[in-house]
Amino acid sequence: MASAFALALLAGCGDDDSQQTGPSGFEAPREPVNLGGSGDLFQSNRVLDVEVSMDPGEFSALSAEGRTLASTGRECLSDFEYTEYSAIVTIDGVRMDEVVIRKKGYLGSLSPSLPSLKLDFNDKWDGRTYQGSTGLTLNNNRQDPSNARQCLAFDQFREAGIAAPRCNYARVSVNGQSLGIFTNVEAINKPFLARVFGDDDGNLYEAQTADFGQWLSQRFEKKTNEKANDRSDLQAVSEALSLPDDQLLNVLPQLVNLDRFIRFWAVETLLGAWDSASGNANNFHIYRNPADGLFHFIPWGADTAFRGEHPIKPGTGVLYRNFSLANRLFDIPEYRARYEAELSELLATQWNEDALMQSLEDIRQLTGTSEQAAASVRAFITGTPTGDKVRLSRRLAIEEAIAAPSDVPSFPLDDNEPDCPAPVTTPLTGTVSALNGVDQGSFKFTLPNGRQVDASLTFAAFEVDSLVYSVDTETSPEVISLLLIGADVTDAFTPYVLQLFIESSDYVPGTHQLHGFATTALLFAVDDSAPGQVRTLALGAGGSITLRRIGTPDRPGDVELTLNATLEYGVDAL
Incomplete structure (x- = not known):
């Protein structure tokens, strides 16, 4: 089975028909505008009220779109784009017409009844923002009934000094029907890069079952500088990883910020985020920062954090190395020691079970989530008997894994030339x-x-x-x-x-x-x-x-x- 599970409909309605505004027949340009004032769109204790109004048939069509399970398991992934529609969106009482709306999600979050949504405020009104943002990314929490995993995880990354999106919550309704609580996640785009790195001119890539390699690098989706499409920076890392250890240690630090990567890797492990870069070669971005010329890793899709066990890669549930860079460094004693030292430091200085439990309870109260829905997150943090088995707390599980002399299995993606026959x-x-x-x-x-x-x-x-x-x-x-x-x-x-x-x-x-x-x-x-x-x-x-x-x-x-x-x-x- 593949290591990760891995439709065009009607054109969006509501497009403006040109209307006569004078003898010229042209519509006057709209001025840039920021709606909603200067509030903090990602204030941690905020739950946005998001009301969407759109053609019911188009919302049904939007909800029905999605990849098939088989299409994500192929070696050669086919292009897939969601259809864009037009909607009226009201956020905390502020109305915006002609908002572009589409479904989002790769596989695990896809739902025909509860779609994740992308809202774009300035596509049809250049310069329109809501509290400084050009849109919203609303995740349906399909893989996280606790509603807590994503925000808790991104908080841990930021506390460790790793660039990570901000997030809070939104109560979403469509045509008067409540869809429940969604996670409002900051998009990884040029505004994010400018805010976090102070420069948005570098190459940004998104990874969905992608890795460095002669062929695997082709799976990275370029998100900035698309027209230039210069991907030589990816190729340089791929070539470096093919070098012997002594040469690799000279070349790789010139391409990747290894200190930050090792900490990023340690936080993914700490969080038990199995569907991640080091856990599954999935759900992350990389950015080549012009300030230092090095790649930096950015987490994404953290709804499987606070779980630990990889469902289809046995034995990889504590220390993760299912990614070429992590896998290679793990086999070099100096870097394995640095990785384990980072884990120990995070346990000593950052991982605070009482604080995490309080944050979980705050989110539960804020979102109206049941005790039962949050139970698995609590069990991950503190450990608990589960049937005939006792689940260790995350702290004890990591300490035991570091102390164990046995090798850690790895299941990185195979870097083979894609075989693209017609599906059988x-x-x-x-x-x-x-x-x-x-x-x-x-x-x-x-x-x-x-x-x-x-x-x-x-x-x-x-x-x-x-x-x-x-x-x-x-x-x-x-x-x-x-x-x-x-x-x-x-x-x-x-x-x-x-x-x-x-x-x-x-x-x-x-x-x-x-x-x-x-x-x-x-x-x-x-x-x-x-x-x-x-x-x-x-x-x-x-x-x-x-x-x-x-x-x-x-x-x-x-x-x-x-x-x-x-x-x-x-x-x-x-």
């Missing part, structure tokens, strides 16, 4: 049910070699519970998981596993389209030698799941559904 797909069909404890039906697909599989839950039920219902409460909305185990009756009852995910807001009778990781299907082959004893074969690429019947409060696991979807095989399955 298969229809996924079937009808299955779990009623009154009886699992029946089958799911059908075709293997890449052309052999058709009819995986029977009915036959598998003689050996196992072949349809397992569970609920992931660490997402918002919660996600229903249906784990289907089928035995191929035409091939010695070879078992296959199909996992379906459906957002709880969509877990109602009806037809639901596959959407990102929120509503999708994953196909596995049973493999006793693989982690979790399964090997990924294919990911959801389109189509739908139709729920015919769902359970009742006393029998929530009852379900009857049909499948009419398309799966895409990964390269490892071909």
Whole structure:
């Protein structure tokens, strides 16, 4: 399986038609204006009231946009842009017409019912700002029901002296319907660079499953100086990482601010932010600051902070090195010692459990978040018994990891020339049910070699519970998981596993389209030698799941559904 999971609709409505303003027929230019006064848009204890009014059909179209799970698992990622629409936006009583609005998100935050949003105030009115900002980035907290992870994480980065966005909260409604609490995060753009570095002329790159390397560097998205598109600074770091250690130690400090990177790396580790630069080669920016000519790392997408365990990279849940730069430095004794020393210093001087718990409680009270939703963040910080296991506090977990003599496993991205064949797909069909404890039906697909599989839950039920219902409460909305185990009756009852995910807001009778990781299907082959004893074969690429019947409060696991979807095989399955 890939190390990370990894649509054009109608043109935005509300575009101004030119109106006659005089004999010339031209509209008078609008003057720059700052609305909302001089308030602090990111004041920590502030919850903005954001009301959006737009065409209901266009909001439905906006909500439905998103990548498929399969498209993010490919070696060759296809270009993807969200459609821009026009809306009226009112922030704390201040109204702005003709605001450009679009959906945002790569994969983990995608939701068809609760979309993250980007608002642009000055696209159609050059120079218009709200309290000094040209727009808002509103994250839906889909991977963080506590509503606290992002702001707590960015606070820790800034306290450690690392450039990081500011954030607070917004209560968002669209066409009068409340969508709940969103995190209002400062965009990583030229105003941010000017504020933090004092200069915005350098090259800024965003990384979504990107790394340094001959081929991997192509995955960095250039965010400034796009027309020049000079990416030689990335290539220089890639070439340096191919040098022997003695040469690397002479060249790399001329390209990357290593002191800052090691501290950045240590903070990611401290926070247990597994979907990060060092944890997953994901969710970060790099900026080559003209003042020193060096790359600086900026955190982003911190909604998986305060978790620790990487769900698909076993053993990498304390000390992270799943990124080429971290991986290389970790193997050099001098730099591993510096990294571990930074962790120890942060534990001694910055990591304050009482202060963190108070900040968590302040956020919980401010946003109206339940005690249960914040419980996993508390458990990460202080440690707690979990079932038959005891979870160490983050402090003890890091101290034990530093003291352990064993090597730390790493899973950096492979720097191979992308293989971009046409995707190999298969229809996924079937009808299955779990009623009154009886699992029946089958799911059908075709293997890449052309052999058709009819995986029977009915036959598998003689050996196992072949349809397992569970609920992931660490997402918002919660996600229903249906784990289907089928035995191929035409091939010695070879078992296959199909996992379906459906957002709880969509877990109602009806037809639901596959959407990102929120509503999708994953196909596995049973493999006793693989982690979790399964090997990924294919990911959801389109189509739908139709729920015919769902359970009742006393029998929530009852379900009857049909499948009419398309799966895409990964390269490892071909």
